[in-house]
Amino acid sequence: MGLELMKYEETEKRIEKLKEIHSNCLRYISLVRVQKYFVASCRLDEIITALQSLLNDECDESINSILPQLLTAMEAEDYLLTADYLEDGLLVWVENEMISLRRSIEGFDEELFVENYRYNLGRVKECDEDLYRLICDKQSLSMKGNLEITKSGQYTLYFRDELGRYYFHGNGNPQIEGEILAASYFHSNCRHYIVFGLGLGYHCKALADMDDGATYQIFEPDANVLLSAMIADRMDWLWDNDRIELALDPELARFSEALADAGRLSYNSDTALMIHHPSLRHLKIKGIKEKLEEVFVSDASAREQGRLLRSNFRENIKRCNTDLRDVKRDFCGRKAIIAAGGPSLDKNIRLLHDLPEGYVLLCVGTVFRKLMKEGIVPDYVIVTDPMRDIEDQFEGLWNENVPVLILSTACMGVAGKYKGQKYLLFQNDYMDAEMQAKEIGQPLFKCGGSVATTALDLCISFQCSSIAFVGLDLAFSDNLSHASGTAGRQEMSISGWKEVEGYLWKETDGKPIVCDVKVSSSPILTMYRMWIEARLQEKDVTMPVYDASEGGAVIKGTEIIRLTDLLNGKR
DSSP, X not given: OHHHHHHHHHHHHHHHHHHHXXXXXXXXXXXXXXXXXXXXXXXXXXXXXXXXXXXXXXXXHHHHHHHHHHHHHHHTTOHHHHHHHIIIIIHHHHHHHHHHHHHHTTTOXXXXXXXXXXXXXXXXXXXXXXXXXXXXXXXXXXXXXEEEEOTTSOEEEEEEETTEEEESSOSSOHHHHHXXXXXXXXXXXXXXXXXXXXXXXXXXXXXXXHOTTOEEEEEEOOHHHHHHHHHHSOOHHHHTOTTEEEEEOTTOHHHHHHHHHHOSOOTTSSEEEXXXXXXXXXXXXXXXXXXXXXXXHHHHHHHHTHHHHHHHHHHHHHHXXXXXXXXXXHHTTSEEEEEOOOTTHHHHGGGGTTOOTTEEEEEEGGXXXXXXXXXXXXXXXXXXXXXXXXGGGGTTOTTOOOOEEEETTSOHHHHHHOOSOEEEEEETTXXXXXXXXXXXXXXXXXXXXXXXXXXXXHHHHTTOSEEEEESOOOSOGGGBSSOTTSTTXXXXXXXXXXXXXXXXXXXXXXXXXXXXXXXXXXXXXXXHHHHHXXXXXXXXXXXXXXXXXXXXXXXXXXXXXXXXXXXXXXX
């Protein structure tokens, strides 16, 4: 048994070296792809040094055929070809070698797991007695999850639900996967990170390694996940770092407190929230899970669009009028109608002709062309989308004189091409906009994620005497996404969408009445509706807010009314 144990320990050391070679190969390849050749060369030196310590006369012919090609490419300083040889040759050999070595020590895994667990438990006792007691209380739990070896020699974790098996980390190289995920959340002005979901710790370790000055809170609701991490590997990266706090938080009470303490979070604030999505799927607390899903979607969109937002802001501030005093005078004390692009707009759009005195018509960019084609000239158009395809909404309308309200990070092409008056709106939760607005003494607006929510906040902020929505279905009325004549219109397959409380207008005995119905809505539309409902509860909403759409989702805080009744003074 002694000889077998020695062989096992030697094999494990060899596997550890192969795992590091595997990770460094992937790092080299990614660095070369972005032309960071000096840093890549350092990784290559580490790869060659590790290889030299591994190779011997017993190595198979496959590695001997790879090395000459690799060395030739290195001597020619051909970084791209070297990366190709690593990807197509050395990585494959490393993965096959680890599979072979793992097979040779089958049966020792349980002993390694026990050793890892005992070691980690001892470190927890040294670092955090409260966490130690919690873990000891959970030791009797049966493991519902399973560790599985990946082709890079590292472990991943999987669980099962009604849809089948789902993994916490990929089968390739979870360590590199964690580094990529961490890099997507990292930004230099962030001083504190709140992380939901430990998994096996790859993304947490990578994030902590990126900034020695930041602090980190990791919240894991499932003890089984934490126990899996503790048996998979020694977690010195956590126990040795006093800037990292790990909380076993079954009810997510401490997580909620951390979010409350952090206050408002945004893409470029000094506190960031990282959500590990496989951990979110694993979450069993339904209400919190749905809320975090909404946050995840919103946050992912903001991170993806970060560069685009910055370039749009830079150009828009050059091209737009930033003094909103005239705009505020046009809205203050008047009755605002916000024309959105939902399918129900087709049912009452004709009523927007020749509005009575005292009304101001604000339309979203989606319906600008539709209104103009109908001979309806809005008082203002508002756009907020940063993507370039928003320019399509203005095709054929570039020379019009209708003033356009442009969010500071909206598509720069609108401000660049439109000949009429353009006003810039500065928004909360975008640091550059907040700083600029403060510097020049202009208001900030709450966006809520959509053009209609931004329009609502503007009308509230500019103290309209009343606000009415038309075409704000927030649902797929008649299985359609948008009103006719708009770029976004498409027929929707509503199977699988969530049903929410909705309404329809029907004639009964010659009188229109509101009927309660169920309507299909997407998670994004639901998120917008919930934002509007929360916004309408704030203290500055002193005016009545009407839903004058012809059906859709019920928006709490609005009064459902027919547009014809509203315009005839019945409210």
